[in-house]
Amino acid sequence: MTNSTKASLLLALILVVAGAWRLLLWAQPLHYPANDELEYIQVARDLVAGRGWSFYESWRWLRAPLYPLWLAASLWWADGDLHRAALPNLALSLLLVLLIYRLARELSPTASRRPALIAAALAAILQTYATFASLYMSETLFSTLFTAGLLCLAAWRRRGGLGLIILAGLCFGLACLTRSAAQIFLPLVALWLIWWRVRQIQSKKLTETAMNWRWSAGFSRLKPALQRVPRRVEQFGATFQTASKALVPIFMPALVLMLTVVVVIAPWSLRNCRAYGACILIETGGAYNLWAFYEPRESLDEIHQILEAIPNPVDRASEARMRGMERLREDPLMLLRRIPDQWNNLWLVKPIQDRFLLPNDYSDPPPILFITALILDDLLYLLILAAAPFGLLLALQRRDGFALLLALWVVAFCAAGVLTHTEGRYRHFFFMILIALAGLAYDTLLRRVRWSPLPVLLSLALLLPALLPAIYYYPWDWMQRGVVRSIQRELGDRHAAAGRTEQAAQAYYAAVAADPTPDGWLALGNLARRNGNLTAAERYYRFAYTERPPYVASSALLGDLLREQGRDEEARFAFRGTYLREQQMIDWSYLMLTPAPRSYVDVGNGLDLGYLGGFYPAEVLDEVTSRWSSGRASLRLSAPASVPKADRLILQMHIAAPRPDATPVPLEVCRAAHCTKITLEASWRTVSMLIPNEGDTITLRSPTFSAPDRRDLGVILDWARLIPMYP
Template sequence: MQALRHHAPLALILLVALIWRLILWAQPLHLPANDEVEYLTVVRDLLGGRGWVFYESWPWLRAPLYPLFLAGSLWLADGDVHLAALPNLGLSVAVVWLIYLLARELAPEGSRRPALLAAAIAALLQTYATFASLYMSETLFTFFFTGSWLALARWRRKGGLWRVGLAGALLGLACLTRSAGLAFVPVAMAWIVGLDLWRRRRLRVAAVAPALMMAVVTVLVIAPWTIRNCFAYGECVLIETGSARDLWVYYEPRETIPEIHAQLKAIPSPAERADFATQRGLERLREDPMIFLRKIPTEWIRLWSIKPIEDRFLLPDYNSDPPPLIFLASLLLDDLLYFVIMCAAPFGIALALTRREGLALPMLFWLLIFLAATMVTHAEWRYRHFLFMVLIPLAALALDGFWRGERLRLPTLTVVALPLSLMVLAFLAYYPWAWAAQGTQRSVYRQTGDWHAAAGRDEAAAAMYLAALRASPTPDGWLVLGDLHRRKGDLAATERYYQLARENRPGYVGASVVMGDFLREQGRVDEARVAFQGQFLEEQRALDWGFQMLEPTPLPTLDVGSGLDLGYVDGVYPAEMQQGRQTRWTNGWARLRLDPLDAEAGLVRLTLRAAAPHPDGLPVPLTICAQRQCETVTLAPAWRTFHLLLPASNEPLQLRSPTFYAPDRRDLGVLLDHAAVRGLALP
């Protein structure tokens, strides 16, 4: 019973962390942003057996471990990108546990309260919870890097070369995820030697052995990738080349970023690319050495300020509104909680140094070295992930100290005041106050309107939705108002509000696809085709968004590629003319929404017209599944119509086939032309 009471607080925190992450993950699949697009493309190359071909024509070479991790996750998820985020989500929960353990090492003989507070902060911090569902490397890096810190902390108390070796292995894996971890190698080695010197009051040769052990193991973990690069490119690249590109891009180049990327893409070798970018960056710096000083304030602001960018929320489109409760939570669990961490952590460092906690110095040195590196190269707000595993335990230590009435001396407070004031200034001066105020009003009104609508109070809901639009006019605001009138059967008002959504943001996929679905439902097929095309809208975006977000009117027949199939097909490419038909290629894993419109049907008779003109001309198997019952047919290059009996299902039909890699970098499976289902009673 005592053991249960001891472990219950941490178990509860981990459970909250898991639930919070699952709530965010359960939202509709988000549109990949920033580095996610690159990672997903590389992963598809890896799973397709094409290796690292992507980086033969990309401005930089990435560290390999996260693409390999994501490829494994996607393989385990059987190609389902949404499910592929779950292993990363599990790592994010594990990070909460590691931060708890690391905070315990800051005061191993003291109270568990700072460690539990650190775990609670890590569990609730919305940045951590959001990145659990993003296809980004920060969570994997944090897991390995925090594990390396913890192994070193345990070695400090318990000894054992194997713990130092484990720290080196985990640090090597962190570096293969993001090379920023390399800066920690000299910090760790110096701390290991310095710790023995402080204890013994003299330098011993034996003290060097653990430091060398860690460095050697780190090098051995990294070496296979470096050796691979040496053979692949004729010149060695330690891990990645992004810093070389940054040296050119972020030192006031005379070229635009697209021009820089075009020049780098024209160089086939990543090693030569890095040499060229470094040379151009240094040339510019020699022309104007003051660039270095001018960029420091910019990078400082980027690192510590809040920016409402694409990957702040998990959104199906960049123009979508965050769910109201998620937005309101972000102001507390993202912005405010981050501000508390930022303000408390410097006091935590000072408190730990005053107590002579052994981990305080390496934590301080890591913060200083990383800050110096980002000022020299480039900073982004998400780079705070490289600091949070240190800042959160230190902040918890400070908050606990304040609670217990500990005080710092005036000289110490003076030293803390300067960096803290600069951090707070960057936060407060550049915080998007207007965005937060408008978003708060919009979210409160929108959520209140949703509650009224759920209770059947349509007039009150409409009033709240209009109030939300007055606070912040967004296309989603008009769409929810149109949806409300669509449910009421007021078609004229529905069309008017949907049109206002399109006018508010002409390129927004949601406004175009919802309007197209509405017009299609009314039988206005020509207008629906035009609406689905949108303005400045890629057809692939409309296809993906339509299947994910629409609940279209059930249909028993479907002409694939007709321009009216959005919402009914998934895992397909934009329509094209093939063999005299307007059709769509699948990507090897497609889905069809078809309904026999017969509630009593136990079976359906599927009629499907398809072809598989692969370059080798060989027959291609196509497997079609419903309710886990699958049938396989063989397709030839020419069109074939076939009929299958399958169980009636409320879920989409799944179509799987082998693919080939087309010159335009698409994985192509089979061509689909027409599909239909007819209900049959069970015998």
């Protein structure tokens, strides 16, 4: 087997591991969207529903369009299923691993594939990349497009051809439409292309001149100095004439690249000009940052209220820019004073929501995933960061300028970031470069190459400003508490699964003692409930509620327990929670609760939570308390346990489907593989149909219409019940 075949097999294995790792994280229960995800999801749903970009008529900024379009296409492909809509992003994440492999190959000063394989392995197992594959965020799409553009430039450097320049411009233009930060790279790329072409021409001319110079050098000593001067003037004139003729090939690649980027971005910019009466190139986030993050006198809530009251994104951006510049003129030193904090923010490790795929912001990560995150996320990040400067010096040994271009992007992005706004996740904008460079460094370590003192000192000078904040500000206390909590929780889960109740309780108590989180108390409550100690279960659930009153899990589990005991009013109060949106309670309860089987559900009465999914908060229509469904909704109903099992059941529903245009609405009702289609109208009616007595999930599918409040409404349901049918 040749080395090339072995490398290809190893790369295939790395991609398989990367895919399995990403699918494992994706297969967890659907996480609760946080940060920019909420905005992206709403805009994507608007696009699918035909509402266009109406979201930004009242939002605080205008966002770059490509990722919302990507997510909208994913939602359309997944038939509106948000969980499955993450799969195209997961495929992009796999492609990114392959692109990082290619990037490391382009940077490697040797012909060996080992640096590229190391880089691909780092990208494959890095938990940050695996997690972001399932997040509804733009970082994975940006990283893929930007890396593809870099690889096009690397290929052009070897082979030439304007086709590769056009492809690079296409990738960079799309990257700009994903995150506009890529704009600052375009002038650097243009200058690099010009410099590279001049270098190519000079290299060719110097080779020819060196041969001529050796031939004429011996004769020049025999001639007077005055005779040599005109000759050199003549040579200079010829060189200048040659250079003039070379201007077109020198500038052509840069011009083609910039023109391609303009062509890619122009449709969105022109759309903005027509829609808002003034032009916005891509987005207005920069204006927002200038006001919101430059020590404003107003709170963020006040800033958001002011901006969201302005209907036009152009006027919004002008207001934000004016307020930010006013504050900056009042205190110009603020520009410099912010730099250390923004620099540190770029390199810090923070325990924020998008570190894990969690059903709620207050949820604890699964114990195993918390431990793996410390190794495959935090530790691996530090190892990549520590090795990247050494890899950069190795890549520069090729003297082909490509590594210099990548370094310029990292420097330019960091410089722009510290002057505006930075977060830890912004490392994604250049993480692919750090990973590729780290692959080179660790390959050198495996080859036991000795470094001279000067390169080591240079690498340390590049490394320490980033590494020291990452280590010094690392959340060590959070890590220690989390490790003990995770180990004890995992032990408790294993004991509970084996029926060792006392040992499980001891482990859960140890977890709560190490880190008193709501999920720790809920684990104790669930254990007590499974063992029939409902009094203790209620006490632990209330401890969890006290720990974090807005936590949906505490309210839902307490409400479910009280409902099971017949304490209906107390259950309704618990389900309402504290500072909880009803939609959040509906969604979480259906995904995470396992309520007692019921054959009848009164929809919208406050006790239906956990029995229905894909429905909206309760409302009153024609004096009937009910809920609207989305295009795909579910009911969790079971046949009465007190009667003999029947082969078939009768499903009855009190249901309606009002529409603004009063058109009839088709509804498909499915259970297992059996589906029934009916037609509904605006008036309430009771429908009955036969369904198999299999499983407990009933699916309702119907077309939707867009309500003024941005909801996509299907049918409206009052109650549903199952009746056994006997021969």
